[in-house]
Amino acid sequence: MSAGVRTASTDMTPTSSKRSVPGASVLFDAPGPRARRRIRIASGISIAAIVVIIALGVHQFADHGQLDAAKWEPFTQWPIWRFLLTGLLGTLEAAALTAVLGSALGMVMALGRLSKVRVIHYAAATYIEIMRTLPVLLMIYVTLFALPAYGINLPLVWKLVAPLTVANSAAFAEIFRAGILGLPRGQEEAALSIGMTRGQAIRLVVLPQAVRIVTPSVVSQLVSLLKDTSLGFVVSFSELLFKGQVLSTFNHLLIQTFLVVTLIYLVVNGSLSTVAHRLQRWTARRTSRGGKPGVAAPPGMALTPMIGEGHHE
Amino acid sequence: MITHPRRRGRMVAALALMVGGAMVLSACGSSTPSSTASSSSQQSSSSSSPSSSSEQSSSSSSSQSPSESSGSSSSGSSSATAPAPTATPDTIDSIIGSAQVADAASILPGSTMEKIKQRGQLIVGEALDAPLLSQQDPTTGKVEGFDADLAKALAVYILGKPNVKIVNPSTETREALLSNGTVDVVFNTYTITTDRAKQVDFAGPYFTSGLAVAVKSSNDTIKGIADLAGKTVIVGANTPAVTEVPKQQPTAKIVSFGTDPECVQALIQGRGDAYVQDITLLASDAAANNQMKVVGQPFTSEPYGIGLKHGDTQFKEFVNNWLKSIESDGLWANIWKATLGTVVQSEPPTPPAIGSVPGS
Amino acid sequence: MNVLLDNWRPLVDGLLTTLWITLVGGVGAIVVGVLVTAARVSPVKVLSGLAFCYVQFFMNVPLLALLVLFVFALPEVGLIMPLLTTAIVVIILYEAAYVAEAVRSGINTVSLGQAEAARAIGLTFLQSLRLVVLPQALRSVVQPVGNVMIALAMNTSLAAAVGVVELTAAAQKVNLVSAQPIQVFVGAGIGYMALALAIGLSTGVVERKVAIVR
Structure with missing residues (x-):
């Protein structure tokens, strides 16, 4: 979870067509008869191994009585799902708040870090570097225990959202900064040369393009942020994992409840990730075809390198 | 506030x-x-x-x-x-x-x-x-x-x-x-x-009410708080047991989990020798789960x-x-x-x- | 700062636990992550599909949920491990997915010509991966992987949720006794920042070492 740092790693995944994965096309020839046989054998072995492992696991699980119908039957009931889905709403609410506030603050910090004014630059850089290297859990403890001791007692939702916003704003800042730095210099220079001020150049020329490039990374960050809201459980904010906890205290089915909760996360985040991939492919296609030269890296290298670069300095 | x-x-x-x-x-x-x-x-x-x-x-x-x-x-x-x-x-x-x-x-x-x-x-x-x-x-x-x-x-x-x-x-x-x-x-x-x-x-x-001790049903050696010296004791986070157990048994090793179901699961899976919790809670756990039982009387008193x-x-x-x-x-x-x-x-x-x- | 000095023992123990989880978890995550990537780009469809599912699963489920599941559900499958070990295993599996993504994108940055050349001189898939593509890919992913390592260091704090007393849990424990939250948490925060800084610096060093002068 620590959102803060995740950016760089998550976002990549350019899935664009064949070119992007050299492995797929170049690392091996189109397999001939022998290779095909070998691949078939390898596949067979892996499938067998997987099946055996899964079967063993399921068998053991059943042996311990965890698959008894009685332990799963409750989850066929609508009220239980309604209860968990209310939790999902809480999760989405916290995630939405964090996303909006975190990205706004992140944008400010990104621009601050790129500012030519030294004070602003260092202030923003310090903020970003500190916030991306503190565990969110620790920040939550601060809002839970430290701030109230000094008379600041945030409303429940904010005890979760405030630390998440702070942590994610650092991540967003790095994403945006990478996007801006990833644009060819010429864009800004051209804007300046036609008489725009630096502010105008950034607002009218650089940002619109940069935002487009980083959209997929932003969506990946959203996935990570949504996962982070599970820390709401720490502040007893009514989100999905917390609801799962209350439910498990009620029905004594800890394992089953957590499996179901995991499944819900998987579905929700999986759909978000799919959106990220689609966006990525879409951006790649748009840029390569529609001739906005330079805006995008060649599909294969999409964001990674840029974002990696972002962290130097 | x-x-x-x-x-x-x-x-x-x-x-x-x-x-x-x-x-x-x-x-x-x-x-x-x-x-x-x-x-x-x-x-x-x-x-x-x-x-x-x-x-x-x-x-x-x-x-x-x-x-x-x-x-x-x-x-x-x-x-x-x-x-x-x-x-x-x-x-x-x-x-x-x-x-x-x-x-x-x-x-x-x-x-x-x-x-x-x-x-x-x-x-x-x-x-x-x-x-x-x-x-x-x-x-x-x-x-x-x-x-x-x-x-x-x-x-x-x-x-x-x-x-x-x-x-x-x-x-x-x-x-x-x-x-x-x-x-x-x-x-x-x-x-x-x-x-x-x-x-x-x-x-x-x-x-x-008060804190009491629960163990696995198969355990016959632990009969109450007095038998917990040197044992691994499971407690719920945020419960008075966290401070009370060390007070009574300084040598007991404390492992805490966030929720009662987790503590119960941990006890049954053998991650600890005993589970100390409020008697009302333990009673309800034991009623729902025949793999654990409450032993002895509450050793604290909470009016x-x-x-x-x-x-x-x-x-x-x-x-x-x-x-x-x-x-x-x-x-x-x-x-x-x-x-x-x-x-x-x-x-x-x-x-x-x-x-x-x-x-x- | 007195609180920190008075309670240095549990805090240092916590810090050491955090360091240990970070170290073992980091090395493990890199190894597993690279293996997953290799499976991902391999010609065996089953393997690459499996690797894809692996990455998707671990990237989409909160670490906290995984920790609880592994600690309490694995024993039901007959695997019972000490809490610390379980936490480390979960962290390895979880972060390996991120490492795999980073490495895969690194592979994508290796230019096609490299792979083609490797194939042209007759290297097999494994050889071209091992001798040509991966070494270059790993270079370009030092920075992203370093970021994953920093994230990993932060995530070790979640092990506290399953009873592992690492730095965050130790700080909370000390805070309980001392009721000096600001000092304690700032102290713990500095610990994490130092750890992140150390990872960042070593990433820089490694990157410079392996950099290819073109």
């Missing part, structure tokens, strides 16, 4: 106790307004856990045994729960329905009772996830248990109908909820202490009181009179039987004498 900073910090901490950090903490956060909102039925759950924290245990934990308690309708829909005992659906509602109503003369003009009567609703600070005491049934939204049903009975006494609005407190804000008038009364495993009595008034005590606004002696006297009347007319015992009594094979205990504890 209000609350005194210092104190709060300490308590919270206590609650939180390290443990599982995460979950654990759950307890603390809640207080806030938002949480308050929940009203009994439908609730959104606001946080519940906390509640109890300190004292009773974790509230979070919880296991409810299924419900029995629940009364009403719940049974209909929920089958979710584990096998449980008992009480038929209508029992508790009919018990409460038959509760006595105060005579008009005792509702003094200008008193808190009159204010409540005019409002038509009793606002109660209570937990949502303390099994057998005050646990929400996720399938119906109803909150049932010893504390919850007593609160309903008090509502009947004042209003003539069990009209209760629940505000879910976290331990550290119960004093604040009372002093700023957010709630009329607190039924929340609220242990009476002289410290707290400086900020709130306590009616009661109405019940005495629970009904929290009232500080200085409201009129109301305190009124509530104490009500307690006396339900204790003598059998309502107290009936509610006990329908809730805590479903997991204990014994007759209802004798309630502690009103005002018998310093601070009450």
Whole structure:
């Protein structure tokens, strides 16, 4: 979870067509008869191994009585799902708040870090570097225990959202900064040369393009942020994992409840990730075809390198 | 919000106790307004856990045994729960329905009772996830248990109908909820202490609980707290056990988990030799799970009181009179039987004498 | 700062636990992550599908949920491990998914010509991966993997949720006793920042070492 740092790693995944994965096309020839046989054998072995492992696991699980119908039957009931889905709403609410506030603050910090004014630059850089290297859990403890001791007692939702916003704003800042730095210099220079001020150049020329490039990374960050809201459980904010906890205290089915909760996360985040991939492919296609030269890296290298670069300095 | 900073910090901490950090903490956060909102039925759950924290245990934990308690309708829909005992659906509602109503003369003009009567609703600070005491049934939204049903009975006494609005407190804000008038009364495993009595008034005590020891059913060597020296002891984060066990058995190794079900699972999987928790909770766990059992008697004593606004002696006297009347007319015992009594094979205990504890 | 000095023992123990989880978890995550990537780009469809599912699963489920599941559900499958070990295993599996994504994108940055050339001189799939593509890919992913390592260090704090007393849990414990939250948490925060800084610096060093001068 620590959102803060995740950016760089998550976002990549350019899935664009064949070119992007050299492995797929170049690392091996189109397999001939022998290779095909070998691949078939390898596949067979892996499938067998997987099946055996899964079967063993399921068998053991059943042996311990965890698959008894009685332990799963409750989850066929609508009220239980309604209860968990209310939790999902809480999760989405916290995630939405964090996303909006975190990205706004992140944008400010990104621009601050790129500012030519030294004070602003260092202030923003310090903020970003500190916030991306503190565990969110620790920040939550601060809002839970430290701030109230000094008379600041945030409303429940904010005890979760405030630390998440702070942590994610650092991540967003790095994403945006990478996007801006990833644009060819010429864009800004051209804007300046036609008489725009630096502010105008950034607002009218650089940002619109940069935002487009980083959209997929932003969506990946959203996935990570949504996962982070599970820390709401720490502040007893009514989100999905917390609801799962209350439910498990009620029905004594800890394992089953957590499996179901995991499944819900998987579905929700999986759909978000799919959106990220689609966006990525879409951006790649748009840029390569529609001739906005330079805006995008060649599909294969999409964001990674840029974002990696972002962290130097 | 209000609350005194210092104190709060300490308590919270206590609650939180390290443990599982995460979950654990759950307890603390809640207080806030938002949480308050929940009203009994439908609730959104606001946080519940906390509640109890300190004292009773974790509230979070919880296991409810299924419900029995629940009364009403719940049974209909929920089958979710584990096998449980008992009480038929209508029992508790009919018990409460038959509760006595105060005579008009005792509702003094200008008193808190009159204010409540005019409002038509009793606002109660209570937990949502303390099994057998005050646990929400996720399938119906109803909150049932010893504390919850007593609160309903008090509502009947004042209003003539069990009209209760629940505000879910976290331990550290119960004093604040009372002093700023957010709630009329607190039924929340609220242990009476002289410290707290400086900020709130306590009616009661109405019940005495305490920490006890549970082990795997197969374990015959541990018979109580005295046998825990050098053993690995599982405790719930945020529960008094975290500090109490080391006090009694300094050599015991403490492992804490965030919620009661986790502690139970950990005990059964052998991650510890014993599990120390509030006796009401342990009883409900043991009733739902034949792989564990409670051994010995509680080794601490926690007298629970009904929290009232500080200085409201009129109301305190009124509530104490009500307690006396339900204790003598059998309502107290009936509610006990329908809730805590479903997991204990014994007759209802004798309630502690009103005002018998310093601070009450 | 007195609180920190008075309670240095549990805090240092916590810090050491955090360091240990970070170290073992980091090395493990890199190894597993690289293996997963290799499976991902391999010609065996089953393997690459499996690797894809692996990455998707671990990237989409909160670590906290995984920790609880592994600690309490694995024993039901007959695997019971000490809490610390379980936490480390979960962290390895979880972060390996991120490492795999980072490495895969690194592979994508290796220019096609490299792979083609490797194939042209007759290297097999495994050889071209091992001798040509991966070495270059790993270079370009030093920075992203370093970021994953920093994230990993932060995530070790979640082990507190399953009873592991690492730095965050230790700080909370000390806070309980001392009721000095600001000092304690700032102290713990500095610990994490130092750890992140150390990872960042070593990432820089490694990157410079392996940099290819073109």
